[in-house]
Amino acid sequence: MNKKEKVIEPQNIKLNMEFRAPKGTRDLLPEDKIAKNYVASELQKAFEIFGFNPIETPALEEYETATVKFAAGEGSDVMNEIFTLEDRAGRKLALRYEMTFPLARVIASNPQLPKPFKRYAMGPVWRNGPIKLGRYREFWQCDVDTVGIKNMYADVEILSLIDYIFKKFGINIIIKLNNRKLLNGIMEDLSIPKDLVDKALITIDKLDKIGKEEVIKELKEKGLNEGISKKIINSFETKDLNEVKVKSNLGKEGIKELKEVIDLCSKLNLKNIIFDISLVRGLGYYTGTIFEAFAKDSSIKSSIAGGGRWDKMIQMYGQLKDEVPAVGVAFGLDVIIDVLKEKGVKFDKTVCNLYIIPIKTKEESMKILQRLRLESIKCDMDMNDRSISKNLEYANQLGIKYVLIVGKKELEENKFTLRNMETGIEEKLKIEEIIKKFKVEK
Amino acid sequence: MNKKEKVIEPQNIKLNMEFRAPKGTRDLLPEDKIAKNYVASELQKAFEIFGFNPIETPALEEYETATVKFAAGEGSDVMNEIFTLEDRAGRKLALRYEMTFPLARVIASNPQLPKPFKRYAMGPVWRNGPIKLGRYREFWQCDVDTVGIKNMYADVEILSLIDYIFKKFGINIIIKLNNRKLLNGIMEDLSIPKDLVDKALITIDKLDKIGKEEVIKELKEKGLNEGISKKIINSFETKDLNEVKVKSNLGKEGIKELKEVIDLCSKLNLKNIIFDISLVRGLGYYTGTIFEAFAKDSSIKSSIAGGGRWDKMIQMYGQLKDEVPAVGVAFGLDVIIDVLKEKGVKFDKTVCNLYIIPIKTKEESMKILQRLRLESIKCDMDMNDRSISKNLEYANQLGIKYVLIVGKKELEENKFTLRNMETGIEEKLKIEEIIKKFKVEK
CATH class of the missing domain: 3.40.50.800 (Anticodon-binding domain)
Structure with missing residues (x-):
């Protein structure tokens, strides 16, 4: 391309033209960046105390890597929100939209790494989505994952990390806990067609927010008749794990895993963890334990951390015969800052004393x-x-x-x-x- | 776009297909990321001790912002190496290729910020350039700039910061020092046409590397005859600032500034700063003091830090009547790590004790x-x-x-x-x- 074409000459700039950060992105001036650095550094300290090592993967990924099935899940909106670009040789690239699939790629392409492999990663991700209040096209994720432990100790360690971090921040939380095996088991019992399971679950996730009637309506739109929809909802009405009845073996395994997690949490004196059968989580790649943490007594209703097991994705990237178990959590840096500010925490305006x-x-x-x-x-x-x-x-x-x-x-x-x-x-x-x-x- | 088109089904993946980081990018596994975190955190500490506050700007910039004249300089290769992309509304965007123009944009669009404004910024930048040994398409820059101080104290403070940081790292350096006003003054004296000045200077920059003959050849290719080329080279043969003769007022101002910088450095006992008349620096936006730091007694010949004054760029973004003085430096994170490794510094392999x-x-x-x-x-x-x-x-x-x-x-x-x-x-x-x-x- 001709250089002249690409350079805007000073005399061609309209006098009222304004240069600003692109739509959906932000500049963080010192006060905001100091707060972010503080929260990021506290997270980093906690991650390292829990034995997680840092890694860094590029912001750019090959488009094919970013769009493999299980990366973000077929049903997820994220797939339609990928920023794409090309390198000088015409290779199609994508900006990463989260940190889990890059980890799966790293594990699959570095078989020499000793397992368990525990890592954290912090940095920006991009989603070319519609702009809503408080939603950005460039935002940070802070992820922690354990790869290579199949039993529930790894899941509990992640819950223990969440507990540890929010105690450090002085934020009271509750953690909602569920299990995808249980959810899929319930769907199996109800003979929901496989291709509708994920879609139905995403609607169930809204039960608390939009209520029964709306959920039935949405399920109908997705192709499930009223009779079956009511049955689904009935299955999601209990709050007590001991009352949950499930016939499928997968569902039973889910209940067993949940009980193990709850038992070990209680032995470690981890409190405020509650079973919530309607918790689903949007991404399609979860396979077992799932959880979301919320600030108690806060006007901020979005989750402050969330994650779960994703035992199938690495297998996918490595074309491996066997599953590679993995469990992790993503912390929402911006939400944490918002909650701290709401609590009246004052951050320094300048580093200079x-x-x-x-x-x-x-x-x-x-x-x-x-x-x-x-x-x-x-x-x-x-x-x-x-x-x-x-x-x-x-x-x-x-x-x-x-x-x-x-x-x-x-x-x-x-x-x-x-x-x-x-x-x-x-x-x-x-x-x-x-x-x-x-x-x-x- | 149809979701189905975008998702690679497991069965369609060729068995020998490998997922890897895109060409020109890297995954940093724990050992490398631990080293990077160490160096980044030492830089951050030093920046804050010198009273620089952190800011963060997005990786994405509007394409027009990234390509304004003075952003990277018209003559620079960088302009042909910008990664471009589009948001969902069809706005053309660019990945930032350095950290200076985003600062100019922030200053211009936030007139409320008290001056002087001293900031640092650390993070990745992207250049869609040819792949050479040790050159990456995604790499980190660590920038420090002072906006709003016209006199040479700000320049010397930056040199003092460089001195401070490399003493902390135990790396012996020399800093080459020059001034763009002096360079332009010499060119004025020689009546070099304005549009050839920057191009000629970029060739002069190679004097040490490729020698006189090659420089004359390259100058000829750029449209300067042999007589004038020899005169140019003669002007760049001295090593002693006191021997430099220049008639133009601009050149005289450059010498005055250089002498002020050298005098104050000597009073602050900052050593190993040497005048080098052939130092130019590639970017077109420098306007006064320029400098580059190199590790002494090292096989690593690329500069470890470099910067200078850029008094005209903010004016450009703000469409202001007056210049907004600015001076800064960028530290090369990767080069610093390489030099430390060469010196035998051992980084931890894991955070876990x-x-x-x-x-x-x-x-x-x-x-x-x-x-x-x-x-x-x-x-x-x-x-x-x-x-x-x-x-x-x-x-x-x-x-x-x-x-x-x-x-x-x-x-x-x-x-x-x-x-x-x-x-x-x-x-x-x-x-x-x-x-x-x-x-x-x-």
């Missing part, structure tokens, strides 16, 4: 700045020769907690005025005393 | 695991009922430093065998003693 105001002492102030930084103190100084009042206004706007005034007299005395911007209290301190006051652990 | 081997004590071991994790100890356990020898092999493969053997007898005695996997030394310890040994600071 100390701002030097030089009064005709720029060189000397720069040396003081250099010295404080060598002590790992997060600090900055005015380099624009502004007045004290302008500088105080700036420090205030940024939310910097302390300013240090450095004039000629102060230099001679080696004592400087440190002003607490919140209280207005001033102290006269030596550099060594300032260092002691601000010293952060190294 | 302790691996519990239960011998018919899974439930009790899970409780111990839970207790250790509450103490922030990074640990894990076997959940697959493997033999001790299999588990030792696994811990060894992963590079886990300690294993803890938990049998029935150990539980009764409340004393467990802690084995150092590197030395083979075993101790019998109580849980409290293990916690004390591993306790990490909170």
Whole structure:
């Protein structure tokens, strides 16, 4: 392509043309990014304490990799929301829309990796979906998965991680728990045709939200008659696992798995985990345990974390004879921040703790700045020769907690005025005393 | 689009089809990602100590934003390497290919931001370029910029940051320093036509690499005759700033700026900064100070950090009457890791420090695991009922430093065998003693 065609010359820009982040994406300015970094770093710490190792896969995936059956599930909207592009050789690529299928690809193409393989991955994913309130086309996912453990200890470890993290954040949660084997078993008992099972389950998932009548209506639209729809709904009315009756072997296995999970959780004193037979989860690749965590006593109703078992996807990517068991959870970074803000948690507006105001002492102030930084103190100084009042206004706007005034007299005395911007209290301190006051652990 | 068309059915996958990361991209497995996280986190710490605040802009940009003149520079190859895509409404988008123009967009569209505005940004960028050794289509950039300071203190602060960071990493560097005003001034003196200036400079940049003869040849190809080419080269032969003679006012300003930078660096005891008149830097948007840092005594010849002043780009995005001064640097995450590895720095293979081997004590071991994790100890356990020898092999493969053997007898005695996997030394310890040994600071 001709370069000239691709470059917009300055004179061709309309004066009222505005450059902005693309529709459905956001710029995070310092205050928001500081909050995000805080939550991301707390998640990362917890993941590592639980023995999960970091990996990173590209944002770009081959289109065929991204669209294999079981990747996002055939019935999922996600398949219609993939951003596609081409490389210079004409290969069709996709922006990843979640983090699970890239893990399946990595496991399948690296058979040398010792199992169990426990990993976390954090980063942006993209969905070219319709814009709704609070829904973005670029957003972050924080995923944790254990590959290679078939028994329920791995599932419980994930639930334990969820419990651990939200306790750290001081967020009270409830975790809704269910099992896909049980759900499929119930559908088997009712002789629902296989190709309608997933569609019917996605409707059942809405039972709490839209009510019985609407669910029957939607099931009808999907091709199930009223009689069978009512039977389906009846099967989803209980709240007690002990009351659930299922004839199919698959369903029985689901109940057994659920009981194992609940039993072990109780032994580990993990609370607030409740069986919810109408929990389905949208993605088609789940095969066993499924769960979703919600903040209690919060106006934020969307789930704050969710996941489950996905024992069949890796087999798919590896064209393997046997299943490769896997279970994991995705944490919603943005939702967590929203809940913390709702709880009144205040995040820093700036990383900077100390701002030097030089009064005709720029060189000397720069040396003081250099010295404080060598002590790992997060600090900055005015380099624009502004007045004290302008500088105080700036420090205030940024939310910097302390300013240090450095004039000629102060230099001679080696004592400087440190002003607490919140209280207005001033102290006269030596550099060594300032260092002691601000010293952060190294 | 029809869903059926987009989904690859399992039976249609050829048995030898392999799923891999797209050409020019990489999967980072734990060992590599741990190294990357370490370097990224050290950079982040340093950036914050220097008072730079984090921001995040989307990976997606409107195509018009990404291709405005001054974004990457008209003469740059980058303009032909932009990955393009479309959103569902048919808007043309681009994957960001660097982090400077998104900052210019943010500044221009957020006039409320107090100046100076100091930010850092870390994350992937994409270039749909030819694949060469060590060149990727998706790679990370770590950028730091100060917006709103016209004088050379801001430039020196960036040089001081570079010095600080590489001292922390234990990497000896030299920083080559030059100034675009000086370069343009020299070209003015030689009456080089304006449209050839940038092209000629990009060739001059190769003087060290390809030698005089080749440079003259390339200049000729670009439309400059031999006489003028030799004159250009003569102007670039000196190594001493005091010997540089320039008539144009722009050039004189460049020399003045260089002298200010060098003088202040010397006062701050910043060493290993050398004037290099043939340093140009590829991007067209630089307007003043430019610099590149290289690892000394290393086989790695590519620059490890580089940047400069770019006073005109924000004006462009904001359609402003006046320039908005800006200066910054980009750190090469991958190069830093390569240099550290070359120096023999060993990164952890796993985040996990302790691996519990239960011998018919899974439930009790899970409780111990839970207790250790509450103490922030990074640990894990076997959940697959493997033999001790299999588990030792696994811990060894992963590079886990300690294993803890938990049998029935150990539980009764409340004393467990802690084995150092590197030395083979075993101790019998109580849980409290293990916690004390591993306790990490909170």
